[in-house]
Amino acid sequence: MNFKKTLVAVAAAATFFSSAALAEKLSVAATPVPHAEILEFVKPTLAEQGVELDVKVFTDYIQPNIQVSQKRMDANFFQHQPYLDEFNEGRGTNLVTVAGVHIEPFGAYSNRISSLDELEEGAVVAIPNDPTNGGRALLLLQKAGLITLEDESKITATPRDIAENPKDLEFKELEAATLPRILGQVDLALINTNYALEAGLNPTEDALLIEGSDSPYVNILVARPDNKDSEAMQKLADALQSEEVKNFILENYEGAVVPAF
Template identity: 85%
Template sequence: MNLKKTLAALVAATTMSGAVAAEELSVAATPVPHAEILEHVKPMLAEQGVELDVKVFTDYIQPNIQVSQKNMDANFFQHQPYLDSFNEGRGTSLVSVVGVHVEPFGAYSTRISSLGELQDGAVVAIPNDPTNGGRALLLLQKHGLITLEDSSKITATPQDIANNPKNLEFKELEAATLPRILNQVDLALINTNYALEAGLNPTEDALVIEGSDSPYVNILVARPDNKDSEAMQKLEDVLTSEAVREFILNQYEGAVVPAF
């Protein structure tokens, strides 16, 4: 009887230990490359007792709202200038946890093969959010198409253009829609994640593209109350691991660049 009781106790203990749930961590992300990178690290986190729940969003607003309202633990889709602008405009206090990668911003066209071919009055589409719109204009300025009143203003809009020798006409549209209207404009400035989703290869298809020294590092974002949690720290560690660095380099072939 003692042996049977001992065996029963061992079975019960094993069952109870196996029933202990892993800690859950929910992260909002845009599909490419953010959600792909998160899916890649899921097994690594599972080994450390963290169950990663990735929710995919296709816009740049809801991921921050969901985290701010505590419906999600974190998000992964944006760079620091965008986060700063969002916090200021929405009264939120989201914070960066760690920088992971850079998605070099590019200019694309189905009508021309170089910026020199842009005609007078050409229509140029740029993102309508302050930081990515400004980022687009800074790239055009870098390549001599326009001059801004403040050459370093990261939230510049078309109203901040001081010199526009080709009389370019700017259309400000939601960033996610730009690949879909590419054939309707002469040039579109597109975030790399949306370019990749649309089947564009930034290193081959972009007429011009930011260098790897871009200041727009994509970051893991959380709230002040949970940014230092054990699960968040584990996610930070795997996102900046050598395994993820190799994954980014091999998977995206220069279209996405590790920032660590």
């Protein structure tokens, strides 16, 4: 065996394992589409910068915040600011925004009708049961002229806040993740875009009603006050707001997800 080559190989291996040991790990909770997909896209870039990104996929809107708050994970990427504010207030947590990344225009879908004009009196409408997304759904229905709220700008409105309901629509409040699965059981369902995409719905083609790109519900990277300014977290924030991610979003989601930076 060539002794010099052996030494070179040993040195290279030592350098590799030393670099791996020095890589800072960053765990992020995310819903599958598009959040986890975007995080997987930036993973190689972060690896080059010495950050090992560990993406854990969740299918609900509760555990990602609980996991970060309890320091089981470093950050999450799945929610917008109104939802985070409501969660912090209701749960006594103190999670904070690190960076805004994209908007997922909220939409209304149906397997029974092809136009809102076909919505009959007494039709059953399903909306998310969490305050911010439920309110977001009602605001969208109000914008379409189907209902009027007592406070026309209340982002946490519930069906109890409806002042006028000309078609006497019946509202069912259900967990956001279940809405695509019950689409065939109701006349209309207002679904968060991440869940719509997971269910194979194309928001720009299938939604009967959809928010504009001026929606205030920007999806955000969230962490804790103790780690939001860490070098690894800032590298992740920079990667998520990069030109590469903007192009990835535009090319892969065709208007169903819109960059917010």
